[in-house]
Amino acid sequence: MAENPQKSDARPLSPHLTVYHWAPTMIVSITHRLTGVGLSVGMLALALWLVAISNGPSGYLAFYSYALTPFGLLVMFGFAWALAFHLLQGIRHLAWDLGYGFAKETARLTALLVVGLSFLIALGILALIWTGHAGYLS
Amino acid sequence: MKSLQTPLHKVEGLGSSHSGTEHFWYERLTSIALIPLTLWFGYVMLGLAGTNEVACISYLAHWWNALLMGAFVGIALYHIRLGLQVIIDDYVHTAGGKMALLLLVRFFVLATGSAAGFALLQISRL
Numbered sequence: 001m002a003e004n005p006q007k008s009d010a011r012p013l014s015p016h017l018t019v020y021h022w023a024p025t026m027i028v029s030i031t032h033r034l035t036g037v038g039l040s041v042g043m044l045a046l047a048l049w050l051v052a053i054s055n056g057p058s059g060y061l062a063f064y065s066y067a068l069t070p071f072g073l074l075v076m077f078g079f080a081w082a083l084a085f086h087l088l089q090g091i092r093h094l095a096w097d098l099g100y101g102f103a104k105e106t107a108r109l110t111a112l113l114v115v116g117l118s119f120l121i122a123l124g125i126l127a128l129i130w131t132g133h134a135g136y137l138s
Numbered sequence: 139m140k141s142l143q144t145p146l147h148k149v150e151g152l153g154s155s156h157s158g159t160e161h162f163w164y165e166r167l168t169s170i171a172l173i174p175l176t177l178w179f180g181y182v183m184l185g186l187a188g189t190n191e192v193a194c195i196s197y198l199a200h201w202w203n204a205l206l207m208g209a210f211v212g213i214a215l216y217h218i219r220l221g222l223q224v225i226i227d228d229y230v231h232t233a234g235g236k237m238a239l240l241l242l243v244r245f246f247v248l249a250t251g252s253a254a255g256f257a258l259l260q261i262s263r264l
Contacts, residue, residue, distance in 0.1 A: 036221045040246075043214060047254040050207075053194050054260035060191035080183075087176050090169050097166060125180075129187055137185030138193035 024111040032089045035082040042079040081122035088114045161220060168217040175210040182207075195264050204258045211254045219247045 020026070052063035066072050092110050095101045101110055128134050141148070152158050182203070186194055198204055222243045230236045 033225055036218075037225065039214075040218045040222060043211070043218060044246075044250055046211065047250045047257070050198075050211075050254050050257035050261070053191055053198065054257040054264070056264070057191055060194070080180075083176065083180070087173065091173065094166065094169065125184060128184060134184045134187040135189045135193075137182065137197050138189040 023108070024115070025107050028089060028092075028111040028114055032086065032093075035086045035089075038082045039079065039086055042082065045075075045079070077122065077126065080125050081118060084121040085114065085118035088118055161223070165217065165220045165224075168213050168220070171213050172210075172217060175206070175213065178206055179210050195261055198258065198261045199264060201262065204262055208255060208258055212251060215247045215251045219243055 049063060049067075052059040067076065092101065092114055095110075101107060150158075182197070186197065198207060223240060226236060226239045226243070230239055
């Protein structure tokens with residue numbers, strides 16, 4: 001049986017992820033995945049919300065007794081930010097698919113733009129609710 | 139030597155991978171569809187924030203809104219299925235663990251989608 005060449009310590013290793021400085025582009029890349037996983041959980045919450053509404057007033061009240069706790073509100077704010085981030089980064093990805101935005105400085109700038117705008121949108125949503133501009137569909 | 143490939147298999151040109159760029163393509167297709175749907179979803183969530191179940195029911199009971207919500211949930215779940223599969227393919231290296239997680243994702247998508255769809259139908263009858 002031949003020995004697994006991957007296990008030999010004498011072989012040189014190619015530089016791995018850990019040798020690089022963290023750059024905005026790297027942070028945005030991994031955050032896109034993390035928000036994607038988080039929003040999968042958010043989809044479960046959305047389905048639960050729809051099921052709660054379909055169960056009439058008692059179901060709705062049960063859902064809101066969890067959703068309107070400080071922890072519930074924090075989670076919902078997190079979903080709002082994650083959705084804004086994933087949407088913006090998704091648009092950045094689609095621009096790449098069309099061949100735009102690959103230059104080093106452009107990629108760095110758009111990465112910072114995605115981070116900044118996602119927080120701006122999330123805080124904007126919070127401000128609209130805070131100032132009583134939400135709930136216009138009642 | 140005579141090839142054992144069927145003419146159809148040969149013309150598809152996919153070799154032993156059995157599939158081509160569908161995964162990549164549908165990830166893009168769903169993401170494009172989700173841009174307007176997400177903006178609509180944000181408008182609805184903000185519009186229903188702080189209201190009661192009467193407002194939610196009367197909004198979602200309208201067939202046009204129910205259809206859009208159903209499209210958002212359905213297309214987003216398909217996008218979730220594709221996205222989570224990429225993450226599992228990248229980070230899970232044992233065949234058994236990979237198979238189990240991919241099955242779990244598919245069951246999650248089917249269960250969540252059918253629950254949301256049934257709830258929307260139920261709301262339209264309230």
